[in-house]
Amino acid sequence: MGLALLAAVGTADDVPLIQTIGLLSHRFGPLAARALERLPGGDAEALLWLAGRVTGWGRVYVVEALCRLDDPAARLWLLRRACDGDFLNAYFAGSVAEATDLHEAIAEPCVDDEIADHTGRLLLVLTYSQGMGMTLSRYPHAEAVLAAHLRHLERLGSSAGRYSTAAWLASSLGEDGDAESIGPAERWQSYRDRYLALLDREDWCEAARKALAAKEPGVLRLAETAPGRRLRAFADRPRPGEE
Structure with a gap:
């Protein structure tokens, strides 16, 4: 419930908490990716940090979020490591x-x-x-x-x-x-x-x-x-x- 609230109204100050919870990606991956993506401009740096540390379904949600961002750093990572x-x-x-x-x-x-x-x-x-x-x-x-x-x-x-x-x-x-x-x-x-x-x-x-x-x-x-x-x-x- 807390992560759902952060996904709706979280701010940049909540990024470390969202990332930590997002490491439990099999259960919390979708909400964590959504929370980071909805921050103003989409937080590509935070999503890339998470992408390098999750596997399985968690990786699916994070990579899909990165694909929706128009961000040069995300594109370079997607070309090499997705x-x-x-x-x-x-x-x-x-x-x-x-x-x-x-x-x-x-x-x-x-x-x-x-x-x-x-x-x-x-x-x-x-x-x-x-x-x-x-x-x-x-x-x-x-x-x-x-x-x-x-x-x-x-x-x-x-x-x-x-x-x-x-x-x-x-x-x-x-x-x-x-x-x-x-x-x-x-x-x-x-x-x-x-x-x-x-x-x-x-x-x-x-x-x-x-x-x-x-x-x-x-x-x-x-x-x-x-x-x-x-x-x-x-x-x-x-x-x-x-x-």
Whole structure:
């Protein structure tokens, strides 16, 4: 009840209290985000503080509030850190893409690593977001963002995270993907082929093998799946039960 009152009539003096209660985000996330958003001009700094400390449903409410703010600092954070790997990211991925004008940001010739890597994660979320938020098939700039993401991968080279993201995108854009989220797989064939071509390059394969040897969690999980076993980097890896 107290937080509801703060959400309605709170002032800047109440921000520390709202933030503290907002850390219990599974229960109090919606009201805390609303309270901070309704302050004059929207308190982007306070919302960003909270966004860096909450997960799950709490993160959904805070990110959605940040998407509604016309604030440069919020936009920069959304471009780099909105998606944290949680399945619930699907509720806000489309809003992040639209609020940040992602298709314009990623089109820049030399975006930093964080934006390029986060764009890959965001695209991947859109491939399974049916029933939760905007899907890749309904995102109006999908082709432009996919093409730009591929250009940056070719420029930046491989890492464990980029390899995993590219591999899952290649799988999700094909016949094995979620048809309700991607629509006809034929629409994405050229992009899928380009991701697969990257994954087949020796330098990318070597990066994946090193990550596997180091037991990098994302690459390890990928190598144990059917899509992963079809990749050249893991072609000689024993299947479960064959070690």
